[in-house]
Amino acid sequence: MLLRDVAAVALGAAVTGASFGAISVGSGLPWWMPVLMSLVIFAGGSQFMAVGIVAAGGSPAAAVLAGLVLNARHLPFGLAIGDVLGKSPLARIVGSHLLIDESTAFAMAQKDPARARAAYWACGVALFFSWNTGVLVGALVGQAIGDPMTFGLDAAFPAALLALTLPALKDAATRNAALVGAAIALATTPFLPAGVPVLLALAGLFAFRTTKKKEEPCPSQQS
Amino acid sequence: MPVTAVLILAAGTFAIRFAGPLLRDRVTLPERVRELMSASATVLLLALVAVSALTNGKQFGGWALAAGVAVGGLAAWRKLPFVAVIVLAAVTTAGLRFAGVA
Numbered sequence: 001m002l003l004r005d006v007a008a009v010a011l012g013a014a015v016t017g018a019s020f021g022a023i024s025v026g027s028g029l030p031w032w033m034p035v036l037m038s039l040v041i042f043a044g045g046s047q048f049m050a051v052g053i054v055a056a057g058g059s060p061a062a063a064v065l066a067g068l069v070l071n072a073r074h075l076p077f078g079l080a081i082g083d084v085l086g087k088s089p090l091a092r093i094v095g096s097h098l099l100i101d102e103s104t105a106f107a108m109a110q111k112d113p114a115r116a117r118a119a120y121w122a123c124g125v126a127l128f129f130s131w132n133t134g135v136l137v138g139a140l141v142g143q144a145i146g147d148p149m150t151f152g153l154d155a156a157f158p159a160a161l162l163a164l165t166l167p168a169l170k171d172a173a174t175r176n177a178a179l180v181g182a183a184i185a186l187a188t189t190p191f192l193p194a195g196v197p198v199l200l201a202l203a204g205l206f207a208f209r210t211t212k213k214k215e216e217p218c219p220s221q222q223s
Numbered sequence: 224m225p226v227t228a229v230l231i232l233a234a235g236t237f238a239i240r241f242a243g244p245l246l247r248d249r250v251t252l253p254e255r256v257r258e259l260m261s262a263s264a265t266v267l268l269l270a271l272v273a274v275s276a277l278t279n280g281k282q283f284g285g286w287a288l289a290a291g292v293a294v295g296g297l298a299a300w301r302k303l304p305f306v307a308v309i310v311l312a313a314v315t316t317a318g319l320r321f322a323g324v325a
Contacts, residue, residue, distance in 0.1 A: 012305065019309050029224055036226070040233035045268060050232060051224060052271055056280045060228035064235070066267055071236045073264045076257040078243015085244050096240040152317030155288050158276040159295025159312030161268055166299050168265040181266040182273035194280045201270030208262050210255075 002106075002119055009102050010126040013044075014134035019160055020047060021138025022145075026153040027055035031139040038135040042097060042128060046070045048161055049198075055157070058195025066198055077104040083113070084120045098124025173210045180204035285325045291316030 017038065024034035029051065037047050046067035053063040078099055084107045085095030098121070107120035169175045181204025185197040192200070276292035278284045295312030303311075 082244035082247035152313035155291030155316035
């Protein structure tokens with residue numbers, strides 16, 4: 001049962017990875033760059049983010065900063081499930097690299113500690129291989145296809161990010177903060193260097209109110 | 224995307240991941256901080272979506288681009304597979320450009 005769930009998630013990661021590889025190559029990076037990123041960073045959202053900022057003309061510094069802020073959410077994950085990795089230094093080092101949204105979710109879904117550990121490692125290892133394989137295939141295919149594919153590729157990138165973000169937007173407080181942030185980013189884009197407006201969007205967190213009130217319909221987004 | 228930037232992002236990300244299990248016995252993050260960290264990820268991602276869907280980095284990016292992303296977003300909202308989202312977005316934008324829409 002667990003293995004079937006892991007296999008389904010791993011398949012999804014492979015497809016997302018292939019998209020990342022193809023989109024990165026389409027944005028002008030050499031094929032090995034998305035492959036290297038996926039091996040050493042292994043955090044899809046921040047990889048999309050970094051490539052997107054640089055592709056839009058932003059500085060690598062802004063890309064790194066945005067990626068790190070994005071990955072800061074892994075800190076509470078690690079605090080929550082730390083024991084699952086195992087106690088030996090090697091297990092902690094390797095296990096830390098496999099700390100992603102999915103492996104955390106799988107581990108936390110198990111009540112028994114031994115099963116939680118098995119779930120964490122199964123999911124982490126499976127996703128590491130499927131994600132990186134997917135990225136490699138996507139990068140090579142993207143390179144082979146070349147220009148024709150890049151024609152609408154600037155739309156594929158934000159669409160992919162939007163698909164990744166959509167589930168988190170169900171939460172009203174998060175959605176409000178994200179909409180305010182997006183408006184700030186759009187409004188400042190004409191005046192600031194690329195990459196900076198996205199970071200400024202974090203000011204939208206001032207609109208982040210978790211007081212439970214009843215769900216409002218999603219307000220329309222205006223710049 | 225310089226290799227140095229990739230390595231810095233990788234090292235920083237690993238430090239964040241490693242810190243959790245390491246500090247587990249000594250640190251408890253306030254609920255509010257955890258929520259903010261989680262929300263900030265979504266805020267950044269949606270901001271990047273907005274900027275890359277509606278602008279070319281300086282000004283309005285054109286209707287073909289915006290429409291393609293909108294179609295992709297609709298597909299994601301209707302829970303279509305990830306590949307379908309991406310292909311629909313790219314094909315829409317490419318098709319509109321082919322038809323002469325900027």
